[in-house]
Amino acid sequence: MSDGKTIESVMEEVRRFPPSKEFSEKAYIKSMEQYREMYRQSIEDPEGFWGKIASEELHWFSKWTNLHSWDKENAIIKWFEGGKLNVSYNCLDRHLENGRKNKAAIIWQGENEDEVKTYTYQQLHTEVCRFANVLRSLGVKKGDRVSIYLPMIPELAIAMLACARIGAIHSIVFGGFSSESLKDRIADCGSKILITADGNHRGSKFVPLKANADVALEKGTSIEKVIVVNRAGAECPMEPGRDIWWHEEMAKADRSCEPVWCDAEDPLFILYTSGSTGKPKGVVHTTAGYLLGTCITFKYVFDYHENDTYWCTADIGWITGHSYIVYGPLCAGATTLMFEGIPTYPQVDRFWNIIEKFKVNIFYTAPTAIRSLMREGEKWPQSRDLSSLRVLGSVGEPINPEAWMWFHKYVGNERCPIVDTWWQTETGSLMITPLPGAITTKPGSATLPFFGVVPEVVKDDGTKAGVNEGGYLCITRPWPAIMRTVWGQHERFKEIYWTRFPGKYFTGDSARCDEDGYYWIMGRVDDVIKVSGHRIGAAEVESALVSHHAVAEAAIVPVPHPIKGEAIYAFVTLKAGVEETDQLRKELIAHVRREVGPIATPEVIQFCPGMPKTRSGKIMRRILRKVATGTAEELGDTSTLADPGIVDVLIQGSKALHRK
Numbered sequence: 001m002s003d004g005k006t007i008e009s010v011m012e013e014v015r016r017f018p019p020s021k022e023f024s025e026k027a028y029i030k031s032m033e034q035y036r037e038m039y040r041q042s043i044e045d046p047e048g049f050w051g052k053i054a055s056e057e058l059h060w061f062s063k064w065t066n067l068h069s070w071d072k073e074n075a076i077i078k079w080f081e082g083g084k085l086n087v088s089y090n091c092l093d094r095h096l097e098n099g100r101k102n103k104a105a106i107i108w109q110g111e112n113e114d115e116v117k118t119y120t121y122q123q124l125h126t127e128v129c130r131f132a133n134v135l136r137s138l139g140v141k142k143g144d145r146v147s148i149y150l151p152m153i154p155e156l157a158i159a160m161l162a163c164a165r166i167g168a169i170h171s172i173v174f175g176g177f178s179s180e181s182l183k184d185r186i187a188d189c190g191s192k193i194l195i196t197a198d199g200n201h202r203g204s205k206f207v208p209l210k211a212n213a214d215v216a217l218e219k220g221t222s223i224e225k226v227i228v229v230n231r232a233g234a235e236c237p238m239e240p241g242r243d244i245w246w247h248e249e250m251a252k253a254d255r256s257c258e259p260v261w262c263d264a265e266d267p268l269f270i271l272y273t274s275g276s277t278g279k280p281k282g283v284v285h286t287t288a289g290y291l292l293g294t295c296i297t298f299k300y301v302f303d304y305h306e307n308d309t310y311w312c313t314a315d316i317g318w319i320t321g322h323s324y325i326v327y328g329p330l331c332a333g334a335t336t337l338m339f340e341g342i343p344t345y346p347q348v349d350r351f352w353n354i355i356e357k358f359k360v361n362i363f364y365t366a367p368t369a370i371r372s373l374m375r376e377g378e379k380w381p382q383s384r385d386l387s388s389l390r391v392l393g394s395v396g397e398p399i400n401p402e403a404w405m406w407f408h409k410y411v412g413n414e415r416c417p418i419v420d421t422w423w424q425t426e427t428g429s430l431m432i433t434p435l436p437g438a439i440t441t442k443p444g445s446a447t448l449p450f451f452g453v454v455p456e457v458v459k460d461d462g463t464k465a466g467v468n469e470g471g472y473l474c475i476t477r478p479w480p481a482i483m484r485t486v487w488g489q490h491e492r493f494k495e496i497y498w499t500r501f502p503g504k505y506f507t508g509d510s511a512r513c514d515e516d517g518y519y520w521i522m523g524r525v526d527d528v529i530k531v532s533g534h535r536i537g538a539a540e541v542e543s544a545l546v547s548h549h550a551v552a553e554a555a556i557v558p559v560p561h562p563i564k565g566e567a568i569y570a571f572v573t574l575k576a577g578v579e580e581t582d583q584l585r586k587e588l589i590a591h592v593r594r595e596v597g598p599i600a601t602p603e604v605i606q607f608c609p610g611m612p613k614t615r616s617g618k619i620m621r622r623i624l625r626k627v628a629t630g631t632a633e634e635l636g637d638t639s640t641l642a643d644p645g646i647v648d649v650l651i652q653g654s655k656a657l658h659r660k
């Protein structure tokens with residue numbers, strides 16, 4: 001489509017799943033009429049709508065003076081300007097007064113079955129205050145950046161909330177990223193503290209986080225202190241003067257720590273995410289709008305009620321974990337389950353085991369996990385008692401109707417509504433999603449917009465697409481949790497999101513809207529690849545490949561994968577005289593894993609003598625995509641290519657690889 005083609009949309013799904021009467025009666029949003037009425041208010045009177053919710057859902061140290069402003073020209077967005085609040089106060093302190101003091105805030109299940117820790121709101125509050133004091137003692141102040149590179153352990157949530165308590169800005173780097181990626185992210189935001197762990201086990205593998213971090217810090221960075229959590233009891237060299245142990249600092253720290261009252265628009269965190277070009281960008285979320293957006297979507301979309309046990313299986317290193325393991329649930333006073341392990345260890349029923357063990361009521365996961373567990377057969381979920389489940393959720397990539405139906409049948413026992421939630425790192429909170437007591441679902445559709453969200457599918461020329469006509473998904477106005485800027489590069493924020501269709505936020509996704517106004521997300525239209533729901537930029541993998549001495553040029557494209565959703569297919573042109581061997585293929589794969597991280601491992605590497613390019617030298621990815629997916633016969637016009645002969649060579653090369 002980036003090559004000027006229109007998006008074809010062929011999916012036809014006729015099954016419908018209305019909410020049950022029993023469910024709707026108890027839900028916050030009980031009917032389509034109620035949804036429509038609230039949606040109408042949120043659009044016609046945003047001030048009234050959000051003002052009321054913000055007063056009801058959040059604690060304010062002082063109230064805002066201007067509810068919302070939007071400078072379209074300069075892409076400057078503000079919500080609740082003039083208001084003061086503290087995120088950790090909202091997630092912790094106020095629950096100590098409202099009857100939730102001894103309620104479980106976080107239930108942590110370690111990778112080993114017998115490792116479970118529960119933090120009540122009071123206990124979590126104490127730990128957060130102590131760690132906030134540790135940070136303070138190291139000179140961390142409001143506005144300073146703190147990088148976090150931790151596995152899924154409670155210290156991760158504690159560190160986030162401690163930063164929020166003193167107004168420091170956290171930047172979490174997913175543990176599956178390499179030293180190189182960590183180094184780039186530290187350099188971009190100039191953080192002075194890094195929090196990591198000695199390492200952690202993932203299934204049978206050991207991830208040496210501290211050793212990775214040491215490599216990232218080798219050449220001198222802004223980092224002054226490294227705080228290390230002793231998670232695995234692993235061998236772990238500590239650099240005197242720089243590295244300190246979490247538990248030793250905590251033992252010295254005081255239990256009380258006054259929160260810093262932040263401005264509504266003070267940054268809360270930076271989270272790096274991949275786009276179509278260049279290095280990952282630091283998405284900046286601010287305080288009030290983000291917190292409100294995550295809290296209210298959490299409550300309404302998952303229909304959280306006071307005694308529910310809620311479990312989101314994402315990693316906190318991604319936005320889903322930020323918004324829906326930590327901030328949304330804790331702000332709403334929920335019990336959030338945090339799981340360190342993987343779905344297949346020690347065996348493939350781990351998810352079902354955990355649901356049974358903790359009587360989970362709300363379960364939020366990803367299509368890739370569903371597909372991989374579906375392959376193992378329904379006997380696994382069927383051999384566990386999953387009757388506690390009430391709501392199921394899906395996120396991260398389009399869910400194919402087959403996986404949706406399996407989830408519905410064997411996990412939800414045909415009883416639980418599924419909320420297929422569409423959103424992004426940039427959007428902060430859920431955007432297009434069913435409300436489980438109100439909206440009839442259709443497998444594969446994220447259904448209708450949440451309050452305050454105005455989506456529009458537009459064509460190449462910016463005009464609105466017709467019913468069921470595929471196009472680019474835009475959002476026509478800001479909502480409270482939208483990102484505010486790219487860290488240090490506001491121009492880039494404007495350019496990436498607001499210029500393709502002037503005055504509209506461009507999501508980078510394609511979609512269609514059907515005759516009932518339901519949205520069907522069709523996937524990315526930029527060079528972002530979703531591997532097992534992880535967001536990988538083609539540019540990052542390509543630059544990793546060309547940094548290898550044997551490589552002259554590289555281009556990567558997505559290919560469909562039955563479990564991962566998409567996988568990475570790399571075309572690589574070697575330098576003159578370098579031999580194309582399987583050994584080199586392996587070496588290149590290892591190189592990408594080192595440079596970007598294991599999550600970016602190419603599935604296939606095809607060597608080729610050249611790339612299909614336009615006469616101006618631009619690589620035509622459309623052609624590479626077709627070659628990679630074996631659909632090159634639909635190529636159509638290749639006359640704009642500088643060397644049309646290359647296409648046949650690529651097709652032959654791809655066939656030869658498939659025969660292997």
Ligand code: WTA
Pocket residue numbers: 273318319320394395396397398399420421422423424425426446507508509521523524530533534535
């Ligand atoms: C995709 C993850 C279809 C989409 C929260 C989006 C989805 C990108 C869905 C953002 C869904 C996310 N249906 N596609 N329910 N949810 N996506 O930033 O392409 O990691 O643009 O945020 O994931 O990925 P990100």
